[in-house]
Amino acid sequence: MSTRRADFSGSWYPADPADCEREIKRFLQEGDGGVSQVGNFRGGIVPHAGWFYSGSIACNVIHALSKGTAPDVMAVFGMHLNAKSDAYVMAGGAWETPFGEVQIHENLAEKLLQRFDFQVETPRSYTPDNTIELQLPFVKYFFPQTKLLPIGVPPIKRSLEIGRAVVQIAADLDLTLQVIGSTDLTHYGRNYGFTSRGSGKEAVEWVKETNDSQIIAAMLAMDPEKVLREALANQNACCAGAAATTIAAVKNLGATRALNTTYATSYDKSPGDSFVGYVGMVFE
Numbered sequence: 001m002s003t004r005r006a007d008f009s010g011s012w013y014p015a016d017p018a019d020c021e022r023e024i025k026r027f028l029q030e031g032d033g034g035v036s037q038v039g040n041f042r043g044g045i046v047p048h049a050g051w052f053y054s055g056s057i058a059c060n061v062i063h064a065l066s067k068g069t070a071p072d073v074m075a076v077f078g079m080h081l082n083a084k085s086d087a088y089v090m091a092g093g094a095w096e097t098p099f100g101e102v103q104i105h106e107n108l109a110e111k112l113l114q115r116f117d118f119q120v121e122t123p124r125s126y127t128p129d130n131t132i133e134l135q136l137p138f139v140k141y142f143f144p145q146t147k148l149l150p151i152g153v154p155p156i157k158r159s160l161e162i163g164r165a166v167v168q169i170a171a172d173l174d175l176t177l178q179v180i181g182s183t184d185l186t187h188y189g190r191n192y193g194f195t196s197r198g199s200g201k202e203a204v205e206w207v208k209e210t211n212d213s214q215i216i217a218a219m220l221a222m223d224p225e226k227v228l229r230e231a232l233a234n235q236n237a238c239c240a241g242a243a244a245t246t247i248a249a250v251k252n253l254g255a256t257r258a259l260n261t262t263y264a265t266s267y268d269k270s271p272g273d274s275f276v277g278y279v280g281m282v283f284e
Contacts, residue, residue: 002092002093002094002122002123002124003093003094003095003096003101004090004093004094004095004096004122004123004126005096005123006095006096006097006098006133006136007128007133008128008130008133008134009096009097009098009137011050012049012050012051012130012134013050013051013055013134013137014051014098015098016098017098017099019098020098020099020137020141021141023051023055024059024137024138024141026056027055027056027059027060028059028060028063030056030060031060032060032061032063032064032261032262032280033260033261033262035064035259035261035282036060036063036064036067039284040068040284041064041067041178041255041282041283041284042178042179042250042253042254042255042283042284043065043178043179043180043181043246043249043250043253043255043282043283044061044062044064044065044180044246044261044280044281044282044283045061045180045181045182045183045219045243045246045279045280045281046058046061046062046135046180046181046182046280047182047183047184047185047278047279047280048078048130048131048132048134048135048182048183048184048239049134049184049266049276049278050134051134052269053269053270053276053278054184054264054266054278055134056262057262057264057278057279057280058134058135058280059138060261060262061261061280061281061282062135062138062139062142062180063138063142064261064282065142065178065180065282066142069176070143070145071146071175071176071177071178072105072146072147072170072175072176072177073105073108073146073147073148073149073170073176073177073178074139074143074146074147074148074149074177074178074179074180075148075149075150075151075177075178075179075180075249076132076135076136076148076149076150076180076181076182077151077152077153077163077179077180077181077182077241077245077246077249078129078131078132078135078150078151078152078153078181078182078183078239078242079127079129079131079132079152079153079239079241079242080129080131080239081152081153081154081155081239081241082154082155083155083156083232084154085152085154086117086118086119086154087116087117087118087151087152087153087158087159087162088118088119088120088121088127088151088152089109089112089118089119089120089121089149089150089151089152090109090120090121090122090123090126090150091104091106091109091113091118091120091121091122092104092106092109092122092123093122093123094123095123095133095136095148095150097136097137097139097140098137099137099140099141099144100140100144102136102139102140102146102147102148103148104147104148104149104150105147105148105149105175107173108149108166108169108170108173108175109149111169111172111173112149112151112162112165112166112169115165115169116161116162116165118151119152131182131183131239131242132150132152132182134182135180135182136148149166151166151245153241153242153245154241155228155231155232155239155240155241155244156228156241157225157228159241159244159245159248160224160225160244160245160248162245163179163244163245163246163247163248163249163252164248164249164252166179167179167249167252167253168252177253179246179249179250179253180246181239181242181244181245181246181247182239182242183237183239183240183242183243184237184238184239184276184277184278185211185212185215185216185236185237185238185276185277185278185279186211186212186234186235186236186237186276186277187235187238187276188203188207188211188274188275188276188277189203189272189273189274189275191274194235199273200273203273204265204267204275207265207275207277208263208265208277211234211235211236211277212236212263212265212277212279214230214234214236215227215231215234215236215237216260216279216281219243219247219258219279219281220258220260222247222251222255222256222257222258223247224243224244224245224247224248224251225244227240227243227244227247228240228241228244231243236277246283247283250283255283255284256284257283257284258281258282258283259281259282259283259284260279260280261280261281261282262279262280263277263278263279263280264277264278265278266278
């Protein structure tokens, strides 16, 4: 089997499995606000910065998903794409993690390719992208037998159809499914070319209390079209397509409620004029 290498291990997260496991156990001690005790979740939204900054949030969301029966397939939506981008899918092989390979569910990918046009990635020909990869050690650790469907979705309504179709095709194949959407929130400061509120404490508070809060509200309302509009208008989600597509998918899976597990920013750990917002969310 051809395997895609883990491009970000050893830098954005540990390459050694023992080190990865120590980090995961530390993240779990930090907790998920008690949401893992609530119910059987259909999916979640996670951030994708280096584990130092947002690993705890992502880990606890994926751990909360593991409280139910492990699904046959985990669909992970991500990639830094714009409205003119194609959709992407890795349709075969496996993806390396420190805990071993995660196999692609090739049958589900094949059926999806019959319905939509994608740029097809392979283990040897792909665009390196942190949004999906940083979730995979958590997926492999908490769901060791679950297969993967990694999909890059641009922030357009067509992506919502892809999310709904993944759910339908999985059901047609008698597969159980959970979904994850990978996005960070506002990228603020000179490093990101976004300084509309100046710098310092007032800028940080505006990002937290206004800009990020607005898109979090759209996510909690489970309104995928509003998520897309909000991100386009206010630059408060770098992968709005992934978040919106996840919401469309979980609604097709029967989810009716969203729960916010954690909100944080990179400023909390490394104060500076440039910083990024992160949210964790689960859907039941």
